Amino acid sequence: MDDQCDKCGICCKLFLINLNEEEYKSGNYKTMNQDFGYIDDFEDAEFRGANILETKEDGSCTYLKGVKCSIHNDRPQVCRNFFCRSKDPKWKGMIDTINDAKNIK
16 A cells, blocks of 8 residues: 555654644644744744754654654654655655665665
8 A cells, every 4th residue: 555654764764854834833843943942934944944853863853762653643744644655756755765775774
């Protein structure tokens, strides 16, 4: 199926997650620039990368615990939309990157 997750956590290790406006404004997520304060204007926040989820030292998502998402039920919309088996051409580059990472192991 195209809409199933392999539950490997690779996407959470390789990509930065951009929160949408609603998610950013909710304040429910840790972001990379949160120590610098909240930016009211979402376009400005997006331009400055203030809407990007915080990452760990290794670059993986702060919410990744092992290979599982610790906020799976409340994960950002982009995480809900992406599946590494998707045939949607908009995800091709990301899927190729994941497949390359899987082949390296």
